[in-house]
Amino acid sequence: MAKQISMAVIRRLPKYHRYLKDLLEREIYRISSKELSEIIGFTASQIRQDLNNFGGFGQQGYGYNVEELYSEISKILGLHNTYNTIIVGAGNLGQAIANYSGFQKSGFEIKALFEANPRFIGLKIRDLEILDVEVMEEYIKENNIKIAVICTPKESAQDIANKLVKAGISGIWNFAPVDLQLDGNVVVENVHLTESLFTLSYLLNEKEEATR
Numbered sequence: 001m002a003k004q005i006s007m008a009v010i011r012r013l014p015k016y017h018r019y020l021k022d023l024l025e026r027e028i029y030r031i032s033s034k035e036l037s038e039i040i041g042f043t044a045s046q047i048r049q050d051l052n053n054f055g056g057f058g059q060q061g062y063g064y065n066v067e068e069l070y071s072e073i074s075k076i077l078g079l080h081n082t083y084n085t086i087i088v089g090a091g092n093l094g095q096a097i098a099n100y101s102g103f104q105k106s107g108f109e110i111k112a113l114f115e116a117n118p119r120f121i122g123l124k125i126r127d128l129e130i131l132d133v134e135v136m137e138e139y140i141k142e143n144n145i146k147i148a149v150i151c152t153p154k155e156s157a158q159d160i161a162n163k164l165v166k167a168g169i170s171g172i173w174n175f176a177p178v179d180l181q182l183d184g185n186v187v188v189e190n191v192h193l194t195e196s197l198f199t200l201s202y203l204l205n206e207k208e209e210a211t212r
């Protein structure tokens, strides 16, 4: 990719990806930026600007070729790759993520879960083994693991992240409500569900105050 793409654009790409997939499922193969704008909720000029970052796949008077655009955005998002993935912490959230088969379909191959609680070690979620966290670093090295999903309590998250970096992990999907401090060039994406819920709460309150 020759051009540096802003994080704001990157954050919008999964939404384009989702809507384009939906169009393909409905056998719609061509769409104007105006029509795309109506379904996706971004302005037509925003869409043109965003997609121009990648060379602009639209043609004057034709619109966008949905298949081509979908395939390009998939490539930009790295979804043509397969990522060997592990989950650390096999509690409520770790199990829920392991039970969702959709991640696998997008190339995130969950290989195993890791636990500190001996009561969980040796059990299975679907066909995935729950292994002792003591063997996690060795497993990462031996199985070419690229991504780790942290689903431990926040007290253990930093220690786990340090071990993951030491073992050579490339990316961390962090659900623990803590900002990880990491050396090295590991990529971290935080999903702080409570922050999102509190934003919803703010918006609800704002709306209620406006109608008072």
Ligand SMILES: NC(=O)c1ccc[n+]([C@@H]2O[C@H](COP(=O)([O-])OP(=O)(O)OC[C@H]3O[C@@H](n4cnc5c(N)ncnc54)[C@H](O)[C@@H]3O)[C@@H](O)[C@H]2O)c1
Pocket: 088, 089, 090, 091, 092, 093, 094, 114, 115, 116, 117, 120, 133, 150, 151, 152, 153, 154, 156, 160, 175, 176, 177, 192, 193, 194
């Ligand atoms: N469940 C949710 O909906 C939710 C929502 C928002 C945030 N979170 C966050 O996600 C994380 C997990 O939540 P949960 O509800 O699944 O908790 P949980 O207590 O059900 O599961 C956490 C698991 O991590 C294991 N664990 C603890 N230390 C460990 C270590 N060092 N190595 C390996 N495993 C270890 C525990 O034994 C436990 O099984 C928490 O940080 C929580 O704040 C969860």
